[in-house]
Ligand code: HEM
């Protein structure tokens with residue numbers, strides 16, 4: 001079953017199968033000390049730049065900032081949900097620590 | 108690779124969207140095939156409909172384009188009626204009630220809670236008086252802005268209103284220009300004050316004089332590539348071209364065609380013409396325009412009037428910095444500019460506005476880029492009676508500076524991009540500041556603009572105090588916060604605010620403004636304006652003068668207002684949302 005993933009309204013949200021699933025203004029804990037030096041960056045999402053699926057994991061590239069230290073930028077791919085039989089299953093993004101995957105395309 | 112949006116646009120876009128829109132309206136929101144929703148909602152924007160945010164599915168924001176902000180006699184009443192009948196939502200706003208009209212920073216009108224099913228009736232009503240939502244959103248020529256008193260102003264250089272109207276006629280519904288890489292914002296100014304705010308538009312025509320064949324000719328210089336969005340603010344750049352009023356449409360069309368063919372369709376973040384201008388520079392831009400898009404030899408720029416610009420300038424150099432108040436027109440009548448706090452007016456008040464404009468003026472109403480309205484054509488002998496009308500107690504021609512200077516965008520109430528609550532918050536701020544803060548002597552213009560995110564719809568970067576939505580933690584809890592910028596403005600030497608203090612919890616912002624103003628008063632030299640003071644003070648010192656602090660101001664919306672279906676509902680949780688709903692407002696359930 002094919003799944004459509006896209007970023008819409010100028011980076012306001014992630015659409016999965018034409019439904020709004022992930023939105024800017026969420027506050028994430030990232031497991032990515034390389035982003036700003038904070039152990040677990042306290043990251044507010046300001047813009048979604050890209051979305052993709054790797055197997056069953058849906059990940060997004062977002063612009064935002066760590067509200068503890070003010071560092072702005074784009075961390076690596078952040079998992080935002082899972083696919084189960086073509087359906088999006090949310091993860092509790094504002095409560096769990098999200099691992100960040102730095103791909104080869106990251107500068 | 109072209110984006111999905113470009114793919115959808117290449118399939119169906121422009122005028123032809125209308126028939127699909129009307130068909131879906133006839134059959135109901137839930138007949139839009141589930142896997143085509145993203146595509147249709149993207150396309151509906153071209154007809155002025157913007158799907159409201161998460162939790163408000165099936166409700167739309169509707170934008171009505173009013174070229175140059177002009178509502179001709181009879182139109183205001185219809186806007187009020189449409190808002191009354193169709194712009195009522197499932198929950199009430201505690202300050203504005205249910206059913207209101209937003210006057211916007213681009214001299215347009217926005218209504219909320221619009222149901223798709225009502226569109227045919229709404230279009231019929233609007234169109235019966237010559238109003239339209241065509242191209243109000245989407246990737247095309249947006250509402251054309253300009254000096255809102257064009258044709259009325261006593262001192263204007265040229266009357267740009269006929270040019271604005273000609274551009275509107277030429278480029279609304281024009282298939283050659285209906286599918287651009289991105290939005291296309293045009294401003295035309297003919298006055299000496301700079302009220303068109305050309306500097307922050309994609310295409311700006313600005314008043315100028317040029318000697319052509321020995322004759323002083325009045326017309327416009329052209330600037331390209333301004334805009335405030337996405338942390339990438341740009342001032343429009345001078346491309347060294349002068350046009351006469353007669354040439355304006357042809358050359359504007361050439362520039363729009365250049366953008367159509369050369370703008371970046373692979374990356375929407377890079378698509379605005381400001382980025383093409385970054386890449387090319389003004390000289391190459393002019394060369395390509397001349398060689399590939401215009402058949403006659405373009406004139407070089409004429410003498411402009413920028414040194415006289417006072418609008419939104421933050422400088423006390425004569426002229427006016429907004430249109431509030433009572434001013435004489437060229438024909439001896441008067442225009443009366445009314446302050447509409449954060450641009451929102453309830454439907455009953457909007458009906459009153461229409462009645463008063465009709466009774467005392469010509470029936471015309473104009474919208475300014477500071478979210479205010481103007482009643483035009485009032486004979487001198489009717490001014491006193493007009494001022495006695497109750498409506499003017501709420502929408503004053505002589506407001507307190509904190510009321511007068513406030514602008515706020517839509518924010519978390521309806522907008523998907525937002526991070527914080529905006530309009531209601533700015534009302535609370537303005538009221539608190541008015542009660543609790545003294546402005547330094549002689550300061551009558553003091554602009555505070557609040558935007559819920561970096562898209563900058565409230566034009567924060569060109570205010571004395573710029574506020575932009577953010578988050579922070581307070582006592583460990585996430586709360587809404589604002590970045591604070593200072594000293595932005597237009598005028599002869601426009602500049603954007605410097606963001607001096609980041610992530611101030613929203614309940615400490617009024618205290619920060621209070622302290623900042625006290626510090627300004629203490630250090631002020633003579634009668635310098637706040638913007639002048641900021642310009643001569645270095646950034647580090649400024650940051651120290653802000654001093655956020657809790658005060659008697661209390662903010663009821665500290666929590667994540669985006670995590671609600673509607674921030675002001677009794678049960679505001681996303682699960683409590685009635686959306687999506689049928690045309691009559693009843694929830695659409697899965698067994699429908
Ligand atoms: C449904 C709510 C809204 C959404 C989703 C929205 C979306 C946007 C976006 C995405 C941008 C930046 C895009 C860009 O310039 O590249 C923008 C900019 C802007 N919008 Fe809105 N907007 C909304 C409401 C408003 C309102 C209420 C106003 C006016 C009061 C407004 C007027 C503007 C203006 C003046 C800009 C400035 C952009 C510039 O000069 O570059 N928008 N809006």
Ligand code: SF4
Pocket residue numbers: 516517518519522523524525526529558559560561562563564565
């Ligand atoms: S500035 Fe941001 S939050 Fe405000 S209306 Fe524009 S897009 Fe929405």
Ligand SMILES: [Zn+2]
Pocket residue numbers: 036037038041042066067068069070071
């Ligand atoms: Zn950090």
